[in-house]
Amino acid sequence: MRNKLLKYGIVLNILALSVSFSQTFSISGAVKDSAGTPLLGANVVLENTLKGTATDENGNYTLRSIKPGSYRIIVSMVGFSSRSVQITVIDKNLNGIEMILNPASYRSGQVIVSASKYEQSLSDLPVSASLITSDDFSKNNYTALDDALRDVSGVSMTLDQVSIRGSSGYSRGVGSRVLVAFDGIPLYTGDSGEIIWDLIPVYEIDRVEIIKGAASTIYGSTAIGGAINIVPKRITSNPLTFIRSTAGLYDKPSHMEWDWSDNIRTFNRIAVSHSQYIGNVGISASVYRTENYGYRKNDYDKMLGGYLKLNYDISENTSIGFWGTGYTRQRETFIYWDNLQNALSPPPGDLGNSQPSDRQILSIVYSQKLSDDFRIYLKPSLYLTHWQDETESKNESTSKLYRTELRSLYQFPFNAILVSGIEIQSGVVYSNIFGNKYSYLLGLFSQVEYNLIKNLKTTFGIRFDRGELENLAPESSISPKLGINYKLNETTVFRSSVGTGFRSPSLAEAFTSTSVSGINVKPNPDIKSEKNYSIEFGISHSFGSSLLLDMAVFHSEYKGLIEPRIDPADTKVIFENITQAKIQGAEINSFVNLLDQMVTVKTGYIYLWARDTKYKKALKYRARHSLVSSIDINYHIFNAGFTFKYLSRTEAIDAELIDYGIIKDGDKRVDIKVLDVRLSLNLFNYGIPLRFFLNANNLLNYNYVEMIGNISPIRHYSFSAELLF
């Protein structure tokens, strides 16, 4: 097949010189695995162009409006090695171009969209990036995105706050130094600026793309430490219904002093999703319900959510889409333990505290192809939140965040692609702890990728932002970026980038005035944006088809870092630009395939040196060493695997919260060592659309804290069944 295509290509190349370029043609074919099974959702792109599509459930693809010329088709799909083929379009459509993909754990050829907001191969990026796939969510029984991120090398979580390469510590759910987006729409709330992970149903995720390092040039404020973009599943042409049900239970605590309940603590969840096209209108909808009785006292959580995605292909060049997601939730609040002797119970005064909440995001996506080389996208969105504390404080907040992005993609005739855009954001908050406040932000950005010489891609971008919080002085920021990617040969790729980032303080950091569980917070009207720059050098090298090594060294410097501290004058927490910081480190990842893909071993290690350069001490909540390793064994219809995580004991924590007696035994913390084990049975090959999963998480029942005063989930077991028809 390959030789045939090669000959075909050479002949057509010669003929191409004498052909008119006025017409356009199409390229079509199919993508299958080595057993001949059609692959759904494989990415098919023409290298160095804006042309791209994905295969349907029959594995078929069609690329339209292709001008005569020579191209390289790249086909990639997670779980398979990517393939490419050189073709030449002359004076007719090219049909029947079939591509066979072989299984692989490598993801270097996978196409992603987050680094530059258009499709690029992972191996073409100037920055480090990682992927989580929908299959990872299924087999690990991840119920929320933050659970999945804990297993990604270079990413760490402190309760619900994400950090990429040490960018963030813990600021009590306020602000984020990592931009998290769903289909390009940021997910931070309009009041506290936090990420609500449960808002995105994991069943609707195709993949999660993680960009490591400052990404403010493309994403603006908040992307100071990196960006995480969640790519939704595509709407299928034919009707497809998905049902997943999970039931599980927590084991007894390993110490009888902690055994506060006579009942078995259980959790369950069910999700139903359907996707299909009716004419030109695509519909994907899902509903889900989760209930978790919790391993801790006063930690019950119940949630009912829904997701809807619509797409209407108005014409071959124009489409309009809509997606919306939301939930209503009843959740008891466990902020910290009573003390280490009662580690799974809150202080008696916190019993009965809860926080009902309702959150919704709505977005419209309009896409218009103005010419073969020029496209525009318009993405207005609205994020609505409402929550209230059922405590003595009766804290309550309602926020609305309006956001619109107009983005264009232009392909120059000389192997360069330009992405430009304008982003306008306006927020309003009504709250008894933040006050009634408004915010706005304007961003203008442009980035060009150019093939300077063969195998060398250069990227240059710049962004201007101007923002204002209520009556604080408006602030402006300019964020440039430069990156290169050089493919030495088929097996070795070098990358390097210099990027800048900034983060505007959230309304909560500037205006919070409250008291919760003994922690008093006061506003800071003098707070300013924090800024950084980051540098990275990386190399990726594959040793045959069995081993891929990826290494990177990085350096970041932060100015005006916003951190919470306790004011000794009144012992109230205040968010201030209190320090400058330097974060340096190295990351190494390996992917090993053994026994003809039957066994895959993935290991990632990161060394982090995170220092407060002003006060010469360690930054809070950063582990110096972290390791994630997983082994998966695939045999026939079975998959067995485990993931082991290790993080060294964090050097610095919020000592004030302990010394002022707010969190008893808060200084008690240890290294983190967690072992998760999984087993799955896939009956698809027998024509039965069923998969079963058995998971045991924290199998060693190791007791540790990510955030002081909070024991992480103890050993728990779950059984899940997935039905697809």
Add this chain to the structure above:
Amino acid sequence: MSLKIYNRNPAVLVFAALTILFINSCDGGLTPTESSAGVTGFGGKVVFMGDWPSDVKLTYIVLFKNELLSAADFNIINLKYVSELIPSGTSEFYFNTISSVSLGKVEAGEYAYLAVAQSNSETLNLTRSSWRVAGVYKDPGGLKPGGIIVPDGKFLDGINILCDFNNPPIQPPGQ
């Protein structure tokens, strides 16, 4: 022999390393016995305001059982607790009587004088004239300055002391 195996298959090395980590993880992590609940003592923060005197060589938090009525009360019998050395020039210092200890063990009872004392001598001694008081604990419950009651089986948090070099406290007799 084993080296040959590693050379053939690096995964064996990875597997061996992970096995060691697993075994090492079986110690269970945090345990309730590490809790300071039920422990008798206190802790808090010392805040220093103004410029440190240039002649200060040593700074400690000290706790005396009985009132300092004369230089003779400044003795080792009366002295029940001495913290770790507080670094000169610092603006704030966290302490607790469990882990921040140079001398003594705090037991339940009423104590007459909790203070931050500074010496112009480079050696630790109980010569009254070598010492001056930089700050005295003020009990919000109305005890005399320096007084503190430590309940049995309880750890008191928030025992904070302010040392204002521009406004020093009344000095005990015998200086």
